[in-house]
Amino acid sequence: MLDVSLTRSLPGFDLNVVFTAPPGITALFGRSGAGKTTVIDMIAGLARPDAGRVSLNGDVLYGDGVDLPPERRGLGYVFQEDRLFPHMSVAGNLRYGMKRGASGVGFDDVVQLLDIGALLDRRPHRLSGGEKQRVAIGRALLASPKLILMDEPLANLDAARKAEILPFIERLRDELGLSVVYVSHAMEEIVRLADSVVLMEAGQSVAHGAVEDVMSRLDLRPLTGRAEAGSVLPATVAGHDDTYRLTRLTVPGGDLTVAQLDLAAGAELRVRVRARDVSISLSEPTDISVLNRYRGTVREIASDGGPQADILLDIGCPLWARVTRRSVDELGLAPGMQVFALVKAVAIDRHSVGERGRLPRNP
Amino acid sequence: MSIGLSPLELEALGLSLKVSFWAVLVSLPFGIAVAWLLARRDFPGKLLLDGLVHLPLVVPPVVVGYLLLVTLGRRGPVGAWLHDSFDITLIFTWRGAAVAAAVMAFPLMVRAIRLGIEAVDRRLETAARTLGAGRSRVFVTVTLPLALPGILSGIVLAFARCLGEFGATITFVSNIPGETRTLPVAIYSVLQAPGGEAAAARLTVISVVLALVALAVSELLSRRVRRRLGA
Secondary structure: OEEEEEEEEEOOEEEEEEEEEOOOEEEEEOOOOOOHHHHHHHHHOOOOOOEEEEEEOOEEEEEOOEEOOHHHOOEEEEOOOOOOOOOOOHHHHHHOOOOOOOOOOOHHHHHHHOOOHHHOOOOHHHOOHHHHHHHHHHHHHHOOOOEEEEEOOOOOOOHHHHHHHHHHHHHHHHHHOOEEEEEEOOHHHHHHHOOEEEEEEOOEEEEEEEHHHHHHOHHHHHHHOOOOOEEEEEEEEEEEEOOOOEEEEEEOOEEEEEEOOOOOOOOEEEEEEEHHHEEEEOOOOOOOOOOEEEEEEEEEEEEOOOOEEEEEEEOOOEEEEEEEHHHHHHHOOOOOOEEEEEEOHHHOOHHHEEEOOOOOOOO | OOOOOOHHHHHHHHHHHHHHHHHHHHHHHHHHHHHHHHHHOOOOOHHHHHHHHHHHHHOOHHHHHHHHHHHHOOOOHHHHHHHHHHOOOOOOOHHHHHHHHHHHHHHHHHHHHHHHHHOOOHHHHHHHHHOOOOHHHHHHHHHHHHOHHHHHHHHHHHHHHHHHOOHHHHHHHOOOOOOOOOHHHHHHHHHHOOOOHHHHHHHHHHHHHHHHHHHHHHHHHHHHHHHHHOO
């Protein structure tokens, strides 16, 4: 459990963040320039706050007259760039932070976990971007940190490399029980990885809590991103349909059928449904290809006068739909109306789905 | 002109190598320390230190020799102390020649090493700190090895400058055969005597060959280092 409360004056704005990172993966989410990197630099001891307190599992790292240097904070740091030492082999890099006689994870375990056994004798300049970042994660792990900070570790990688790294970050949590504070401005990474999220705007932490809750809040919608608007639903894998290669999920509003996922029945998930993939009908539609239909109530209609309107539906849990303003008028949509929400199964794929941590989570 | 070197030439060559070797070896730790301070630290008096280090580059070598004479001579404050406490005499000895060479070469050494240290990505040093390494371990395991190209070129530049040192040397430790008569001083000496041109030419060739060998060695070394750093 990481408790953070920090302030610092920066050119242009004041930084002021207060949050608690429960066990699991906590995302620090916000636009570029919101101060996310400065926050984790201050947690790591690489940047100096004006005032505040940082404590990890009750041990004070900063504040109350304490200011531990970075090497004594026991935190791992995976940077946006790999920052591997160019004059050492991969094995040399991995061993750099290992302490003699330390318990923690072993060298061979980490090599196997990150699948970097074939790279050990190579120099960093002969690795691909994804390999470098895996070695950087391994190097941080082998220093036996109590928590790992990650500053957009996937930002410099293409989509294929990102998909290559994501499972390894999940393994840190699921197989090693490590907590991670993960800086990102990419919604899909957060849905995939994070258990809780801290939302930052212009240096302030404006909200924090479970991903599903924060991402569904109406008042935070300007910050959680208009272009990426959508809802995050908690889901459980109910079963697979091998004939049509579909997976049936249970969500609070009923069943959600999606393209087949390689996940076992019972797995706890987060599913992101983009608002533009949700349609609205006044009567229960028949003769239609859309597999997922939910009965719900219109809660709010938000529009800025542009061509589209965002509609918050209650289908047992909050669900956003984005339709044209013309459709709103033609259907006469208004808060309180009973409608049917339609979600195409093919709109949801592996990138929209994240496994929820198996660690105990704070309410 | 025979190929073999005369005893006097061998003596001057050997002395030059000895003086330069010790001058570089002893000043190198100071050179690295000062270069690191100038490259990585901010402190009051930094400009003054920078100026002091560069002084030998801009004042006449004779002035440096004179200042060494005043401070390190038998009756100078430091010289008297060295003599009384450690029985070390610098004036009129090859050790004094090494001190003069080291002082004159120091700015070049510091400049090259400073560039080498400044070229080290500080983000790598930061990363090492987050892996549990304290400042001194970071310096030894990250900064120094990555600054090696700069350190090597500092060594070579300083060595070459030491080989060529004349003004401060002759002012401070005079021109004593077998003790302080290095190659440049020897060239000056033979030119003072009538008919010394041939001897001067031979000594000049020796100097040039020595300089070329030093350059070749440094080039080979820096190539190996660059390969190791994966550039």
